[in-house]
Amino acid sequence: MNLAYQNIEQKKWFIFIIIILGAILGIVASNGILLISFFTLLLLMFLFYLFVYNRNLFILIFAVNYFYTFELNINIQFNRNIDILSLVFILFMGIRSDIILRNYKNLKFLYLLALSSLLILFSSSLFSHEILNSFRGTYEVLVFYLFIIYVFDSFKNLHDIELFISKLFLVFIICLVANWGLRFLYPNLTLNKNVYGFILDLIIPLGFVLLQYKKNLKIFLFLLLSIITLLFNDSRGSLLAVVISIFLYLILYKRNIIKIFRYALVGLFISVISFFVLPDTIITRLTDIDDKNDFNTITRIDMWEASRDLFVNHPYIGIGLRNFNYYYNSFYNDFPYFNPFHPHNTYLYILSGTGIIGSLVFLIGVVVFGFIIIRCRKKSSDYLGAFVTGVLVSLVALLIHGMVDTYIIYISVMLMVSLYIGLVLKIYQFSK
Template sequence: MFKKEKLQQTNFLILVLLIVLIVSLSLLNGGRGYLANNLLLFLSGILLLLAIKNHKFCLGKAHYILFGFLFFSALSLFFSFSAYNSFAYFLQIFSVGILFFVVSSLHFSYKDLKIFINVVLATAFILCLIGFYFYITGHYSRLTSIFYWPNPFAGYFLFVIPLGLIIFLKSKKKVFIAPLLIIFFTAFILTGSRGAFLAFAIPLIFVFYYQRKNFKRNFHWLICLILLIIVFASLLSAMNTSLNASSTKFFSKPSSDSLLDASSGIRLSYWEGAWHIFKDFPLFGIGFNNFQDVYPSYQTSPLNAGKYAHNFYLKILAEAGIFTFLFFIFFLIYIFLIAKKKIDFNKKPIILGFWAGALGSGLHCFLDIDWHWSANLVLFFLFCACFYQFVLHADNSKYSISKFSKITKSILFFIVIFLVFKAGHGLFTDYSFAQACNYQDTGSFSQAEKYYHQSLFLNPNPNYQRFFAYFLLTNGKIHQAEILSQKLKRTDSHQALNYQLSGYVAINKNNLIQAEQEFKQAIILDPLNRPVYYLDLARLYLAQNRKQEAKSIANKILGYYSPDVIQNRMGLILPQQTITSGIEKDIVELQKIVDL
C-alpha cells in the first residue's frame, strides 16, 4: 500500500512538471530562445530522475524503435559539419525522447488526463487572446500570437482542436466548451496556414468517423458553431489594420505576389536542396541543424533563401542520414498505424484526441517548420506518449517491465546530472552573452570583454565566438581575433560568415592575398544571399587598383538582384522586423562600383 501511494505521488509530481513544461514553453514564444531550451533540458533530466525512482520501465516496440532513432541521431554527430550546432539540437531531440519514455511508462488516470487536457486548452486560450490583440493592433495580416510566425502557431492548434472537438461532442454542458472551440477555430483560420488546413483534414475525418454518432446527435450545435466561427473570424478580419490597408480580405484569394504565395512557392526549392544534400551525404548527413549553413551552396535564386527545409522528414534525411530517417519513419508507422489497432477509439474518445492531434502535427511537418518551436515538438511526443501508454496497458502481454540494474542506474544518473548541469550552464553562458552585448552597446568595453569570456566558458558557441571576434577586432586585438576566426573555420567550416570574419582579420594584418581567398570562400559557400560578400571582395580589388575585376565581381551578383527581388527580400513580417536587412544598401554600393 505504501509503495502504491508513493508511486501515485511520483506520477502526480511528473504530471505537475509536465504542466510546468508545457505552459512555460508555450508562453516563451512557443519554445524559442535560450530560456526555453534550457528549461526543456532541466525538466527532462528531473523527469528521468523520477522515473529512476520508480525502479522500473515499461518497454514496448515503440520504445525500441525510438531508441534506434536516438542511437543513429547520436552517431550522426560524428559526421557533422558543425558539432556544436548538431549537439545542441540533438539534446532537444534526446530530451523529448526522454519525455516519451517517461510518460508512456506511466498509467495516468482519467482524472490526471483531464487535468493535463484542461491545462493544454487553457494555455491555448491565453495564446489566442494575446494573438487576437496582436492581430487587431498590429500590422501583419496573419495571426501569430507570441509564436511570432503564423504556421507554427497554426500547428499548435492541430493538437488543441481535436481534443476540444471531442470534449464538445461528449459534453452535456456545451455552453462552456463551445466558446473555447469558437476561439480556437477562429484563431486557426486567421493564421492563414494553408498547409495546416490540409493537415487538419485527415485527423478531422478520423474524429468524424469514430464520433459519427455524436456528430449526428449534435448536428444543430455544430451548425451554430460553424456560423459563429465565420461571424467571429470575419469580425476580427475587418478589425485588422493591415487587411484594411490593402486589397486582401478575409477568405479572399491572395495575390500572386503576396508573401503567402512566395513562401509557398519556394518550398519546392527547399525540398530539392534537402534532397540533393541527402544524395551527397546519404549515410549520416551533414549534422543536425546545419541545413541553414549548407543549403546556400545548393540554392538557385535569392528568392529561395531559407533556414529550414520546411519538411521535417527531408530535414532528417539531409542532416542525419538514411538510418536515422528510417527509424523515425518506423516509429511513426508503429504509432499511427500498428499501435492504433489495439485501441477502441469508440470506447476511449479522449485517446482518439491525442492520436489525432499527433497525427495532424506529423502531417503538417511534411510542409512546414512546426517542430522548430519546442512547444510543438514537446506536445507531439507527449501526445504520442499519452496514446501509447494506453496501448501498453491494453496489450500488457506485448511489453516487458525492465528493472534498473546498478549499471543502468549509474548511466541514467549520469545523464540526469549532465542534463541538469547543461541547463544551468546554458543559462549562465546565454545570460553572460546578453550582458556582453548590453555592455558593448553602452561602451563599457572592459565589462563586455569579461562577459564575452564568461559566455564562452565550456561553450564553443560559433555565434558567440564570432561576436567576440568582431569585438576584439574593433578594439585592436587582432591576434586574439585571428585565433578565434581560425578556430571557427575548423569547427564550423560551412558557415560563410566565418570566412568573411577571417577576411577582415587578414585586411587588418595587411595580408590582402589571404583576405581575397577568404572572401572568395565566403562567396562559394553562400553565393546568393549576402551581396556584402561580393562588396567586400570588390572593395578589396579597388584598393589594389584592380578595377575591372571589381566590376566583374559586382556584376556577377547584380544579375540576380532586380528591383523586384530586392523588394521581396525586404518584405515586412512584423514592425521593426525584416527578412533581410542591408541588402538594398549593398546593391546600391555594388552598382556604384560597376558605374566607375
C-alpha cells in the same frame, strides 16, 4: 512525500493561481527580461513540484511554460532559453534515473527506438559541418523521448488520467488568452505563426472530437477561442491541416451524412464571416494559396529541390540535423535576404538531415505509435477512447501540416506530441 496538500482537488484554486502566475510571467518575459522571467518560472515550477509532489501538476506547469511562449521562438531569439530549459530537464531526469529504469519493462520498444534514433543522430552529427547545431538537434530528440517516459510514469490509474485531461483544456485556454494578451499589449511584436500553427493542429482536433462525445462548456469556449486564433494566425498550412483532419474524422469515424453536411454549412458560414472580419492581408494570403508566383511558394519549391539534392549526395546518415541553413545558403540560395533554417517540409528535413537510415527509424516510429493508438482506442472506455481518437486526429493534422513546414525543429511542438504519446501509452497499459 506530500505534507502540504494530501487532497489535490481541494486545492484547485492554488493550482489555478500558480498557472495564472506562470502566464503572467510569460507576458512579462516578452518585455525584454526574458531570461530572468523564465528562470523565475523554472524555479517556481520545481518548488511547486517539491512541495505539492504531484507530478501530473508539474507536467501541467511545464506544459504552460512552453505553450504560451512557443510563438516567440525565432523573432526574439528565444532559442537559447529553450536550450536552457531542455538541459535542465535532462539533468532532472538524470538525477531521477529511477524513473527511466523502472519503466524499461513496459516501454522496451520505445527505449529501442530512442536508442536507435540517438545513435543515428550522434553519427550524423560527427560528420556534419556544424557539429554543435547537429548535437543540439540530438539532445532535443532526447528530451522528446524522456518526456514520454516522464508522462508515462506519472499516472497510477485511469481516474488520474481523466482528471489530468480535464485540466489540460484549462491550460489551453490560458495559453490562448496569454497569446491574445501579447497581441494587444505588444502590437508591433512579430510572432511566429508557423510554430503557433503546429500547436493549433494538435489542440483543435482533440477538442472537436471530445466535444462530440460530451457537450462541455469549457471545451466549447476553448474551441471558439482556438478557431478565432486559427483564422487570425495567418498560417495556411495549419488551417488546411485542421480542416482536412476533421473532415477525415467525420467520414471515417462518424459516417453520418447529416452531421457532415451540418458541419460543412457551419464551415461555410465561418468562411463567409471571415471575409468581412479578417484583415485584407490575411484574406489575400489565404486566397493566393494556389498562386505559383507567390514568393513563399517559389522559395519552398526551391528548398524542397535542394533537400532532395542534399539527400542524393548524403544518402546514408544525411548532413546532420540543423545543418540545412549552412548547405542551402552556401550552394543553393539565389534569393537575397532569404535565410531559411529548414526546408519547410518535415520529411525532406529528416531525409536530408539523417539519411535513409534515420528516415526509416522515423517511419517505424510513426507506424508503431499509430498502431498502438488505434488499438488503444478500441480497448478504452468511452471518454478515454474519445480522447485517444482526438489524439489520432490531431497527430494526423500535424503530419499533414508537416508536408509544407517543419515541426520537428520546435521542441514546444514535440513536447506536445510527447505528452499525447505518453498519455496514450499509459491508457493502453491500463486497458490491456
